[in-house]
Amino acid sequence: FSAAISAxxxxxxxxxxxxxxxxMAEGKVExxxxxxxxxxxxxEKGSACGVALQLFSVTAExxxxxxMIAYSAAVxxxxxxxxxxxxxxxxxxxxxxxxxxxxxxxxxxICACGLGGAWEKGLHVFCCMKQREIEWDAITFTTVxxxxxx
Numbered sequence: 001f002s003a004a005i006s007a008x009x010x011x012x013x014x015x016x017x018x019x020x021x022x023x024m025a026e027g028k029v030e031x032x033x034x035x036x037x038x039x040x041x042x043x044e045k046g047s048a049c050g051v052a053l054q055l056f057s058v059t060a061e062x063x064x065x066x067x068m069i070a071y072s073a074a075v076x077x078x079x080x081x082x083x084x085x086x087x088x089x090x091x092x093x094x095x096x097x098x099x100x101x102x103x104x105x106x107x108x109x110i111c112a113c114g115l116g117g118a119w120e121k122g123l124h125v126f127c128c129m130k131q132r133e134i135e136w137d138a139i140t141f142t143t144v145x146x147x148x149x150x
Contacts, residue, residue: 002035009042014051017042021055031062037070044073049081056090068094072105079108084116091125101132107139114147122147 001024008017017039024031036059043052056074059066071094078087087109094101106129113122126144129136 001029002032002038005035005042006038009038009045012042012045014039014042014046014048018051031064033059033064033066033070036064037066037073040066040070040077041073044077044080047077047080049077049083052077053083053086068099068102068105071099072102072108075105075108075112079112079115082112082116084109084112084118084121087112088121088125101134103129103135103137103140106134107137107143110140110143110147114143114150117150119147119150 001020005017005020008014008020021031021035021039023029024035036055040052040055043049043055052074056066056070071090075087075090078084078090091101091105091109094105106125109125110122113119113125122144126136126140128134129140
């Protein structure tokens with residue numbers, strides 16, 4: 001099932017991926033981080049922010065621990081959905097869980113802030129990267145500049 005969900009992710013078919021997840025649950029197939037991560041990523045690619053966040057919230061109920069790729073996809077989904085506050089909430093969850101955040105995830109959070117008109121928050125996220133010793137890349141600088149232009 002996870003491979004099929006990943007194929008749906010690559011094809012941008014988040015609705016089909018969601019159906020596959022439902023089939024997994026009905027068939028009592030173990031729901032794992034790979035399946036959820038691929039599904040959250042497919043929702044991000046399909047700009048289905050609300051669905052991605054719902055999936056993200058049920059993983060804890062089902063005992064599934066997500067990896068940084070899934071967190072980054074959820075933050076990116078927030079950016080595409082204009083949900084900068086939720087993006088920052090996800091970033092704080094990562095900090096509380098003592099996970100090692102990625103540059104990609106922070107870039108997505110800065111983007112979410114910029115798209116939501118909260119450039120000051122985006123700049124704060126940028127500064128937090130330095131404090132946490134997360135490397136900046138060209139996308140980081142471009143995203144910060146874009147956020148501040150809005």
